[in-house]
Amino acid sequence: MxxxxxxxxxxxxxxxxxxxxxxxxxxxxxxxxxxxxxxxxxxxxxxxxxxxxxxxxxxxxxxxxxxxxxxxxxxxxxxxxxxxxxxxxxxxxxxxxxxxxxxxxxxxxxxxxxxxxxxxxxGTHEGFEVTGVPGAYCWAEILTRAPETSDAFFPAVFGYRAKQLDDPGVDFRLFGVGEDTVLGRMRMTDAFPPGTPPFVNLYFAVEDCDATVATATRWGAVVRSGPADSPFGRSATLGDPFGAPFSVIDTGTTRGDVPKAHDVT
Known part of the structure; x- marks a missing residue:
């Protein structure tokens, strides 16, 4: 790539x-x-x-x-x-x-x-050699209780354009480079245990979200949310056996309409 x-x-x-x-x-x-x-x-x-x-x-x-x-x-x-x-x-x-x-x-x-x-x-290593296929990186979201801080910082440093989802049920922002949306930002809710630090949640593509979750839990992973359907795919968020959160998503299984968003910068 x-x-x-x-x-x-x-x-x-x-x-x-x-x-x-x-x-x-x-x-x-x-x-x-x-x-x-x-x-x-x-x-x-x-x-x-x-x-x-x-x-x-x-x-x-x-x-x-x-x-x-x-x-x-x-x-x-x-x-x-x-x-x-x-x-x-x-x-x-x-x-x-x-x-x-x-x-x-x-x-x-x-x-x-x-x-x-x-x-x-x-340099000689340009980054991901593939994305979006099973086992590869697919998406990332900043999860924070101080969204206004990240909303100001990341566009200032990286020149992102920003859009806000038109959904009253979730505070979610999209950061873009040119015409491509490259990163999300979501406000952490009370669903996260108190004291959970802000972090960037990575999504990895899988062929079957439910089967992947079953395999992960056999290894001792904890399901934090999902599996659940969305317009972007069927996904779940896990805590691996070492304490690190990550998500998996089957982008071939979608449900619902993609929410609209409006420019904020």
Missing amino acids: AVPPEGTPCWAEAMFRDVEGVKSFYGDVLGWTFRELPTDYGRCTQACADGRAVAAVVPPVPGQEDRSTWCVHLASPDVVATAARIREHGGDILVEPVQADDLGAVLLARDPGGVVFGVWQA
């Missing part, structure tokens, strides 16, 4: 202490195979769907060792310039821009409301 436009989700990393456990769980649930990628900056295990790279499994960054989490990386042509904009608009840099051999350059950041995300500047 070509290098995606700035601000587009381009890579996903599973930051877990139990790398072998993660490989066993996601290998069965999402059908991943794995290959070790030797680098000068640490261990990296690439996850593949049908032989094409879709994610990486890496140890947690210093200071985050007690938390298992998924992290989405947004594309940037210049991570140093992006880091400056992040600081300018009130965000924090958790890991300063660093060159990852000839693969590219990366940083880890946090928005003013606490949402953690990565930024990737492509």
